[in-house]
Amino acid sequence: MYTNASREGKMNSENHKSFKVLRGLLLAAGSQAILAPVGAFAQDTEAAAPEVAGERRSLDTIVVTAQKREETAQSVPISISAFSGESLEQGQLTTLTDLAQVTPGLAFNTFQPGQPEISIRGIGTKEDGAGASDSTLVMVDGVYVAARSASNVDIFDLERVEVLRGPQGTLFGKNSIGGVINYITRKPDDEFRVRVRQTVGKYDQFDTAAMVNVPLTGNLFTKLSFSRRAFEGYDRWIGPGQGDEIGGNNLFAWRAQALWEAADDLSVLVSLDGADEELGNINRQPVGSAGPLHDCGCASDPIAVDIALGGADSVRTYLGEEDNGGERNVFGAMVEINKDFTFATLTAMGAYRESEYYFSHDDTGLPPSPVVDLTGSNGNPNDLLLGDPSIGFTFDNSDIVWEDSQQFTGEIRLSSNSSGPLKWVVGAFGSIEEIDRTEGIFFTALADASLDPNYAAATMLFEGSAVAAFAQATYDLTDRLSLTAGGRFSYEEKEIVAFNEMPTSPSLLLVLSAFPPTAGEDSWDNFSWKAAIDYEVVDDVLIYGTVATGFKSGGFTGAATTAAGATTPFMPEEATNYEIGMKGDFLDSRLRVNLSGFYVDYRDLQVTRFFQPPTSGAGEFITENAADAEIMGFEGEFTALLTDNIEVGGFYSYLDATFENFFGTPDISGSGDFTGNTLRQAPKHSGGGHVQYIHEFADGHGSLTANVNVKYQSVSFTNVDNNPLDVIPEHTVGDAWLAWNSDNDKWMVQAWVRNFTDEVYRTHVFTQRGNRIAFGTFAPPRTYGLTLQFSY
DSSP states (O other), X not given: OEETHHHHHHHHHHHHHHHHHHHHHHHHHHGGGGGBOHHHHHHTGGGOSOOSTTOOOOOOOOEEOTTSSOEEGGGSSXXXXXXXXXXXXXXXXXXXXXXXXXXXXXXXXXXXXXXXXXXXXXXXXOOOSTTOOOXXXXXXXXXXOOOGGGOOOOOSSEEEEEEEESOBOSSSSSOBSSEEEEEEEOOOOSSOEEEEEEEEETTTEXXXXXXXXXXXXXXXXXXXXXXXXXXXXSEEEOSTTTTEEEOOEEEEEEEEEEEEEEETTEEEEEEEEEEEEEEOOOOOEEEEEOSTTTTSSSTTOHHHHHHHTTOTTOTTEEOOSSOOEEEEEEEEEEEEEEEEOSSEEEEEEEEEEEEEEEEEEESSSSOBOSOEETTXXXXXXXXXXXXXXXXXXXXXXXXXXXXXXXXXXXXXXEEEOOSSSEEEEEEEEEXXXXXXXXXXXXXXXXXXXXXXXXXXXXXXXXXXXXXXXXXEEEEESSSSEEEEEEEEEEEEEEEEEEEEEEEEOTTOOSSXXXXXXXXXXXXXXXXXXXXXXXXXXXXTEEEEEEEEEEEEOOBOOTTOSSHHHHHSOBOOEEEEEEEEEEEEEETTTTEEEEEEEEEEEXXXXXXXXXXXXXXXXXXXXXXXXXXXXXXXXXXXXXEEESSSSEEEEEEEEEEEEEEESOBOOOOTTSOOBOTTOBOTTOOSEEEEEEEEEEEEOSTTOOEEEEEEEEEEEOOEESSTTOOTTSEEOOEEEEEEEEEEEOTTSSEEEEEEEESTTOOOOEEEEEEETTTTEEEEEEOOOOEEEEEEEEEO
16 A cells, blocks of 8 residues: 655654644743643633723633523533634634634535535534534524535624534524534624724735725614635646646635614614625545455556656645636525513514535546446457556546525514523524435546546435424522523425436446436424523632533435436434533633533444445445444533733643444445444544733833744544544644734734645545545645724
8 A cells, every 4th residue: 555644744744843832832931731722722812801990800701502591601500612803813714614623522524615524522513514404503594504514604704603513402492412603793783883804825816805884864774795806726737737826716705694683672673695706626635445346556647647747746736637726606684683682582584595506626636547447349458447547547537516505594483581590591493494416426436338537416405394393401409500401393205206417428337327316305393402501609709510402404415326316215313412511711710610521322333434335346325224333432621811912822632433333335345334433523632722911102102912822632533434544644734923002902804824834734534436546635735814903
């Protein structure tokens, strides 16, 4: 077996040396506090500057709505990381990928821009078809995003982002078995404000963002914001477009809101948003080959082809035959009405969202060999399959996706607003989704006797509906001891029509077989519940214990090989999460420590695999239910003010996530026993830390803030078979920034650098041909730039 580990190792060796020196300095400065969360600093940016003379600075906290009411993050008996919009902008964090860098337990991989793979505490979804549900809900102002292709929300002009870890089975619209990522936008208010932000950076990065808040009358307020982000690619094409840069992006996102305070007890919020994005090419890289045929040093060996054609010296080179890419268009509308009564507040929400997505990319990042007739009718195929690697890759293939989605959601709830010992919320939820999705798989060098390269496309037309009723209540037994109980009944129904087309090489089955439109449907119901107890041991120190269940409905395999596979549903999965935790502020709120330990009993996991059955020469997509899994873990976060000017913080996450009694469909090796294997996207260790220093200039000349932060993640697998080719190796990434702020906060100038050690690390890996060849994508290299912001 030959892999590209040596190439990655060579590029990283000097980076690791410099990084060890940096980590030593950080540890010397902050001892164990350096391991506290970047996320903690993000939560506390409202206290980022020293207080006025004579007052000691203390840590602030952010207000969250994780229990459908406003509470401080430190008072909620839930594992939650909350980040202010300001702190995310300071750190140049703009996507879900960036959010995973600062959140314990959150892992994010991307097969392509429309197929994000989000995992929280090892619970995630690989199935990208229209007929599947996500383990983690991505929401905007409480409205969940049904289409995965539209879930990567741009981060600008947000009030905050809340990441809830563990099953959220009672209070959120669609049941969430893994967790919730909720983006809360900044709402209009009665003050005229303008903010303009401009960033320039390496690789022709040019980002412009602006916001204007205009009160039209004494009770009608409006706000308009937009964000344009653009950069040229950082990879070089050494194929037909010799020397061209690939992988750039161009995004324009906007949001318009109006808030009408019709009366002291009645408000109406209307929100519209949209995004248009031109998506650049993905640079796939061969990262491993093994086994029969693919370790031959020939045209069927992707590593050998990469070397022969000059692409093996750097992961920043691209050898594919075309500069692919795509586009994404998103639109959303939401109305929220809040009516206060003496005893409670009534909230009614209605939302509509739609998205269109198209993307095409070369799965292997290599050019194809001349066309190979696998039937032998036009000569011995081995002449090319075993040919010189310089002729190109015989198993080269591309992936093409079209997806259109529409969704309607509605929720009505009643929340108590009394100051008594009982706090409660009851409500109902409903949704309707329509998703049409086609995925085409094109083998550019493999054909039958017709010599037409093999192409096949799988289409699914999906309609889904869901209704739920929920209630949760907290009762304060004493001033310090509280009990919480909640439940949700859910019913979901899914209908699909699936068909596969093979316009070329119809006699050659490589992944999909042709079949006419075939219908399938199923429905599921569930009752999820939660019970919790929390006790404030002393002021500002809370301990809690919870038992919560979660549910993810069944569904249908998105790109199944046969009609039977496409229309046979997989079953729901369920999880029960047992958790204990502590949240504490100490030393006059200058030290914050949050700890949690959890055990998850995870049953009937929906496992997606692409594998080669022992009775077939073709690959096959399948989603099937594993028996169960066991997840145990620990998460710790803390932030400390060493002085009024120096803050350190960080997080650590330990995760032990293994399959129990999982006997899946056998692959070409003859085995389908994955018992004892580690779950996908479940790194055993991850952690990060930051150091921040603030210097106040004399005579009203503003302040200077310096921040250095790092994130480490241990090895994680991207497939359930734990194939050694199908891994994301351990990596450590560091960012830094230096910002000057004027005394009146009108002006801000920031210099920043991301991935300052130029770490070369994978962000996604997938295998083909019975897990004998592997291809990966890599994170951006070192980038740097300047940001200027004006606020009025």
